[in-house]
Amino acid sequence: MLEGILIGIFGNSIFAIIQGMITAFFGDKDDDLNDRIYESLELATKDFFKQYGEIYRKPHSSFLARESNIRLIVQSVYFGRNIDMLEELDKRGFDNEPDVSQEHLHYFVSSLEKLMREDFILDKLLEEKTHIHESKLANENIKEILEVVTGQSNNTTPEKKSNWQLTDLATGEEIPFREGKKYHQKYSNGVEQIFMIKGDIVSVDFKDEHGRWSYHEIDIKKGSANNNKFPYPVSDYKLVVNELDIINKTVTPLSNGYYQEEMTLKWGRTSKVIYDNKNRIQQFDVSGGWSVNHNSKTISPYNK
Structure with a gap:
């Protein structure tokens, strides 16, 4: 695929860097993916110097x-973190070569992204990364909603409900809070969230990127989750706790072989679980x- 391109502006040096990074990401060599990334980068680079070669004379x-x-460009394809190349690329040149301007950098980044999107495999990788990032934002937004309405943020004293403001994720505009009103937000990857605040209870209905709905009611004053409905039977789930975090544990026998287990953990966490005679x-x-x-299918302490 790359015959005639490998010996390009930078020779084989960039190809070797990309090859090493792909091996690091995947644990083995992926020549096809290596070639696709290199070709997009090489073509975008050639286009850049064709456009601005009179300004940047020494590639x-x-x-x-x-x-x-x-390395940053290659990382932008993968799932580790969301990279803003316009902000994170080092604009400096070497040996008195001028630093790239923001306008010219924008031209290069746009050209590179366009070429990658035209490649089926790279486009699929980038689209999946976008979905993962949007799902993360959706989950973070739910957490932020709960922090605001429960007062469990950096503020020691929660504001009065009359002062609460929420953000419309579709428009980015602030919208006034109204108690008892359902707020429904959708994401392009299929994630949805419906939440309502009434009295001391925050109700959240959430659909993840796999189409699974789960529902929770959080008590503002107690900070506890009640009336949970999972996409699978609760008996399929396991409580996973680090034994070193347990301060107290009490087991109380019930009828028919059932039993109740209560635990107090470090950092103010508590649990009360009823199991059947098969430990479900x-x-x-x-x-x-x-x-x-x-x-x-696990329930575990949240690492803040």
């Missing part, structure tokens, strides 16, 4: 000759910060 001394920039969860009540993973 080997330009900002694109920096290995850190090449039948009912639970937790407070102080917990998370649920529907993929592994």
Whole structure:
């Protein structure tokens, strides 16, 4: 695919950097993916110097000759973090070569992204990364909603409800809070959230990117989650706790082989779980910060 391009503006040096990074990401060599990224980068680079070669006369001394920039560009394809290349690329040149301007950098980044989107495999990777990032934002937004309405943020004293403001994620505009009103927000990757605040109860209905709905009611004063409805039977889930975090644990026998287990953990977390005679969860009540993973079907303390 790359015959005639490998010996390009920077020779084989960039190709070697990309190859090393892909091996680091995936644990083995992926020549096809390596070629696709390299071809997009090489074509975008050639286009850049064709457009601005009279200003940046020495490619080997330009900002694109920096290995850190090449590594950042390759990282932008993968899922680790969301990279803003316009902000994070090092604009400096070498050997008195001029720093790239924001306008010219924008031209390069736009050209590179366009070329990557035209490649089926790279486009699929970038789209999946976008979905993962949007799902993360959706979950973070739910957490922020709960922090605001429960007063469990950096503010020691929660504001009065009359002063609460929420953000419309579609427009970015602030919208007034109204008690008892349902707020419904949707994301392009299929994630949805419906939440309502009434009295001391925050109700959240959430659909993840796999189409699974879960529902929770959070008590503002107690900080506890009640009336939980998971996408799978609660008996399929396991409570996962680090034994070193347990301060107290009490087990109380019930009828028919059922039993109740109560725990107090470090950092103000508590749990009360009822198990059947096969050690399957039948009912639970937790407070102080917990998370649920529907993929592994586990309930565990939330690491703040």
